[in-house]
Amino acid sequence: MKPLCIAEMGHFFVGGRRARVAGRPVAEIQLVPGSPPYRADMNGEYLVASLYVEHARPEPVTRPCPLLFWHGGGLTGACWDTTPDGREGWKLWFLRRGWHVHVSDAVERGRSGYAPFPEIFPGAPLHRRVNDPWEQFRIGPSHAEGRAHPGHQFPLDHYEDFLRQCVPRFVGTDADMLAAYLALVERVGPCVIIAHSQGGHFACAAAQAAPDLVRALVLLEPSGFGAGAMPDIPVLLLYGDHIARDPRWVTLRAAGGAFAARTPRAALHDLPAEGLAGNGHMLMLERNSDAIAARVQGWLESNL
């Protein structure tokens, strides 16, 4: 492939709030064998719930605004970067086509970090077992038996490379997550957001809260739609294959249909009806990820 020409790349953080921890015991511990004792006192003030954002600006930029990628629950920005089978992911696909791309790790996930104190992030985080993405993301009915749905697009030989991307997720951090995403949108200015699964919920909520700053949304199998009124912007919803095989996905797809029906400039595309069969929930990193990216790019060119 042709070398990438990048004017600038790196990361920044946005958002965050102060929080306090008190009443914890203090211990003297050794952090590294042979090193002097370390006084581990966790009581005090923390800066929590910031958002890690990495970006890359190509040379030249040929698109009208920054492009933001917001991942789904239990994952990090790594899902946009490289596919499990080692091909360039959507971050690089769109970068090569002149977009200034931004990939974030949601609050309390990945490089955004979490606060390991129930006073700050209540409850125990969820985490994905070896079989969960296979069976929940419509790869197939049984991981243990290695059974995949017919014609599946997931790179099955690299399933464990995908599994390694999964990180714990708290439940009940929505307010922090949305606050940080809004801080991001305010920092980059008018932008397009491509959001997956749980990220789709926050992308809708961000567009509802900052209607002048979100120019278009691409929602990949979103699991929610915010709680406000959508601004008058173009919205593309994409859904993969094998939805009828899983009652939970039937419900989620129906919610997407209802959202599209009440949103004037929304377009809902079922990929199988568009000639792209076999995708599960992780459609941006399955074997036909480039073909799906090209559909998204075409829609953006027509609608932005």
Added chain:
Amino acid sequence: MKPLCIAEMGHFFVGGRRARVAGRPVAEIQLVPGSPPYRADMNGEYLVASLYVEHARPEPVTRPCPLLFWHGGGLTGACWDTTPDGREGWKLWFLRRGWHVHVSDAVERGRSGYAPFPEIFPGAPLHRRVNDPWEQFRIGPSHAEGRAHPGHQFPLDHYEDFLRQCVPRFVGTDADMLAAYLALVERVGPCVIIAHSQGGHFACAAAQAAPDLVRALVLLEPSGFGAGAMPDIPVLLLYGDHIARDPRWVTLRAAGGAFAARTPRAALHDLPAEGLAGNGHMLMLERNSDAIAARVQGWLESNL
């Protein structure tokens, strides 16, 4: 600055092991407002303790082997990427000079993910309070009073941007961390490792365990030195300023001196004695980070 020319970039994962969780209660929860209930059953098998590695290969590569950056405790690979004041960090500095750079997030940190189960990673993780890096990394004696050491190189106006990089760290995951770092060294082949603080301990341990695969080490204020016999490779140790002000750092610096004395091809440089004054523990991202990088590059050219 000149655009970067990059032949290839992305991420991969190495390492990891299977682990089981049993006996946990099962709950029906709602992950996103309005979405169907989710059966949260955490009992089963997990793939844990993998290592996230991002890399960028410049066009052309002009250096003899890959360059690996291993961060310190309570941080992620973000510390090599961009300085808190928004300049290019060492990852990009060395990339621009023809190195194929690799930046990892240590096991259980950042994008490597953790397992939120004490059966797998015992104990509660440590986390850094607002004042901790200021006072523990030799920025100054009091964060609350805003007092920094005279002539300090830390970009104080961006202290909170650095603080946002801090993530929780477990204690007692050394075996997992080293196993994953060894898997990385085996994957990339003969390499140079630049390691900071806790990362220095693992870099020494990796060189001791895989003497044919580590060609040189650059240790930035290492907090440990492995437990085996060092191979016959060049090793550079760098220490910053203001060490005499903190008894813990006096001890750590003395351990570095003893390691250098017993390691035939080790060179220990105190930056103040080299004309670079004012650095704290985070010397790779302080205001004179480019000047320190240039010293490292010069040493590598002379010793590799």
